[in-house]
Amino acid sequence: MSSRFMSRISGGCSRQMARVACCRPSVARGTSCVGTSTRDHHMPIRVRIVLATAALMAISLLILGGGIYVMMSRHLHSSLDSRLQNVFRNYQSNYQEKPDAWFVPGTGVLVIPPNLNPNPFASSGLYIQILDQNGIVQRRSDNLENDVIQISNEAFAQSAQGDTVFYTTTVANGPVRVLSGPLYSPQRAETWFIQIAEPLTPVQRTLSALKQTLLIGSTMATILLAAGAWVISEGALSPLARMSHTARSIGSTRDLSQRIDLPRTHDELQDLAETFNDMLARLEETFNAQRRFVADASHELRTPLTALRANSEIMLRQVDSGIVDSADLREGLTDVRDEVDRMTRLVQNLLTLARADVGWRPEMESVDLVEIVRDAGRFATPLAHGRPFSISLPAPDVDGAAPQIIVEGNADQLRQLILILLDNAFTYASHEGDVTLTLDRDGQDAIIAVADSGPGIRPEHLHRVFERFYRADDARSRAHGGAGLGLSIARWIAAIHRGEIDV
Structure with missing residues (x-):
């Protein structure tokens, strides 16, 4: 053929x-x-995945919970201000329509109309007081007892200019939300100033309960997600653990015939395992080729060396005996020359291939x-x-x-x-x-x-x-x-x- x-x-x-x-x-x-033409011990991937997942979840829940808390706080405070505004408008409209009903007949003594609905002075949920133009308390609700609703000079000045002012202060050692506004009527010359306050304690209790619920819920959700990530990552990374075990086994035993069991996951891990097995096959082939190369090179060098030694011994024996046959000597030297030429060619070829292996290229x-x-x-x-x-x-x-x-x-x-x-x-x-x-x-x-x-x-x-x-x-x-x-x-x-x- x-x-x-x-x-x-x-x-x-x-x-x-x-x-x-x-x-x-x-x-x-x-x-x-x-x-x-020398193995460092780092944090396991599974732990890093779980920590990263838990951290992202915690941050997301923190942002979400913070948003919910802020929105709820604004809603509750806005609702409270709306209630105070409604009470103030009720008082203001009543005073403008029937200002005489707010005073004892024939006197300047301020009273509260009995038919005012709702009547905050009789309600335990609101604190109300009325000031004259000098800022002196003229009337206050019964639940204030001996206490008063504090008002700053700035807030009183704004009320005196006809504005409605909201602020927060303390009554009976508790925080309250206060609306301060003027009471005036075209039928009377004087202007009065009313402060309507509602305790903030219910709002604070609601927000505290909401914050506690969000914290507990977020913590439980983060723990559950971390546990789920641990279980999922354990199943997903188990092929990597087997690959690592096989690689260590190959490193310790130098057995390149070992292969990784392919995970039937049809994903990147299976591709990685197949690529690793292909690499092992190529390494095994290269290692075997290198081993054959060394064995063959040793054999090729040993053969001419053996011939050289044999011919040298023959010629030395002739010299030692004093009987030198020129024909035998010539034949022996010819054999030596031929073997040296053969070794020279072999060494030159090996040198050429060695230079090729290290990437040498001619000009x-x-x-x-x-x-x-x-x-x-x-x-x-x-x-x-x-x-x-x-x-x-x-x-x-x-x-x-x-x-x-x-x-x-x-x-x-x-x-x-x-x-x-x-x-x-x-x-x-x-x-x-x-x-x-x-x-x-x-x-x-x-x-x-x-x-x-x-x-x-x-x-x-x-x-x-x-x-x-x-x-x-x-x-x-x-x-x-x-x-x-x-x-x-x-x-x-x-x-x-x-x-x-x-x-």
Whole structure:
């Protein structure tokens, strides 16, 4: 079976293709290809959720309760002022219509008409007193007894100007709301001033009871909401607790094969668990690949070291015995040189991959792929060892000018990529099989293809040929001196040029 890079399976040959994406044509250069492409203990989340929920609830209830309290206070005080206003208007209208009924006939002694309804002087709910123009109390309700309704000079002056004044003072050691206003009639020359007061104690008791009810209700509502938030958060966060337990277990046992049980919640927690499992799978794959890499690298380094030691011991024994066979010595030194070359190539490849792993990138500049492919083919010709080897380049332009495919890349790295593919083709192609190096355009892409007539790669190995130290045929690869790093380096070179390489 045969295979090809970046293409379908092709019968009769094995193709390796490196694809480099091209950019739009350059104004200055014609066609321009852009190649290249210790655990801290914090407050648990559940506790924070409960506290935040309770705090928000408490603040909301405080604002709502405060609004209710203020509105109720204003309503009660407004109702009280309205009642005082109604009583005052009743007195004022009665005095204006029948002022003589307010005095003892033939005297200036002030009395209260017996038919005044309601008669505050006979009511225990209101305190009333009447002042003359000098501010002296002339009449007061019986429930005042020996007490008087205090009035400030400012309030008395406003009443004297004909205004109605509301204020708060104390009567019988209790707060009262007072209305002070003038009593006058066109039929009489004098003006009297009346103060009507109602105790504030009922209003204060009502507001106190309302405040207590709001506080108790708000506290109970906050506690119930916090308890509900605790129960709900416990159920919602239990998958996170299981994830944390699994993560700690993996950290302590280093067993990356463990997975989190997916919660069937169909929400962000399930997405998180699936993402975590995917990450664990990738970490496990990476860890296993790293472990294989270390094992393979150790094996690849141990083999030439063993050969070097064996050849050194043979030559030392000859020297110690005093019998040195020049043919054996030459063969031993040749083996040493070959093993040193093999180790040098292996170390250079490992260094290249190590630099790639830490993000090293070569300097990029505008280069001509046609020239690079032509140079790589010339350098690789001795590797063909007599096999048929051909290079196919783009045809000249209509005007006969030499073809150019300009890309932003690194000439040395692109040349190394081509040489890796050619070396791989020469290594596994049959002695009579031909090898072809092709450079072509495909729209905005430049395609570098290496094809040979070798046995190809079996389908079960295609997805792993770019892994480090991987060999589809381990015995044959070792016989040819390969370490399985070439295609890994080729894939990295294609990647840093924003290209693709595939079978």
